[in-house]
Amino acid sequence: MRRIVAMAAPPVLLAWLSLAEWKIIERLLYADAASVGFVVESVRGVLAGTPVSKSWAHRVVAPLLVSLFGGANEAALERFAAGALVAANVLLFFCLRRRGVSLVGAAHGVVAFGLARFVLAYKLEYPWDGVDQLVFLTFGAWVARGGGLSRLAPLLVLGAFNHETILYVPLWYVLAGERKQRLAASGVAAAMATAIAITRAARYVGPPNLPGQVFEPPTPIVENHLHVAHNLRELFVRDWIAGRAHLSLAFFGATAAFVWLARRIETRVAAVWSLVVLGTVVAFGYVNETRHYLLLVAFWIAYAWRDRSVAVGLATERRMDSTKVTR
Secondary structure, three states: OHHHHHHHHHHHHHHHHHHHHHHHHHHHHOOOHHHHHHHHHHHHHHHHOOOOOHHHOOOOHHHHHHHHOOOOOHHHHHHHHHHHHHHHHHHHHHHHHHOOOOHHHHHHHHHHHHHHHHHHOOOOOOHHHHHHHHHHHHHHHHHHOOOOOHHHHHHHHHHHOOOHHHHHHHHHHHHHOOHHHHHHHHHHHHHHHHHHHHHHHHHOOOOOOOOOOOOOOOOOOOOOOOOHHHHHHHHHHHHHHOOOHHHHHHHHHHHHHHHHHOOOHHHHHHHHHHHHHHHHHHHHOOOOOHHHHHHHHHHHHHHHOOOHHHHHHHHHHHHHHHHHHHO
16 A cells, blocks of 8 residues: 555646646736737747747747647647646656655655746746756756766757757757867757758748837847847846846846856856856846746756755765865
């Protein structure tokens, strides 16, 4: 009987957590009809080769998955989002268990990830953001175990046709590897960027017919739009006078935390990698669109989550080592 309960506990727990999380996320993301409509039109545009931006033309994986749930419409989008949420929770749970985290500790990790999703929920969440979370949960767990780049080939292929954020994966090995590994990772990144550019050129038909929509001029070669000046104004001026100071404080707090973690050998690569990710958000994204940070949360929970007793033990060990040094 005890064995049956032990086997049934994980799926029952994950089902309950996922359902509770989805009901809250559903209320947060699908209350604004205009925003949902824009996301649906974005999915249709990618499938038709007429996305809002040419830089989206290669992002076909998630829109194709949405279409499998009943076409490019709001109901299919919701079904896909619910499925992606459940898949992320299940994936995170088993990644943590495989890393040796206890049943309770893994459940706590799933709860923490769910809370992060509530905090970072943004009205314009695209389906490729959901796939990104699965990609970076997998990636975080993989590098935590010391996995190399070569065996990530399926993930790289999937990511190349989902979102250009997949380029963060070879970036890790450029930062972490020896000279030969850095050169190989740079070559992989260049090949993936080329594949993305070719896919964009082949699939892009033109801008969508959206009355009143103003399209930004793309940046030459990379196609993405540069938002550095806009984002700096948001972080240093507008957020503080428009009641959004918490967004700037969170961004600067995360930056400071990563700078601090970069001073420690065991977290240096992950911290520098994260700072580069934040830098690309400032350059090409919108810093107030909190959905951009979900992939970082996914990565760090899969990469660094531990049982509380283990974390306390490591902290105590570090304090003892520092005491010995000062003596």
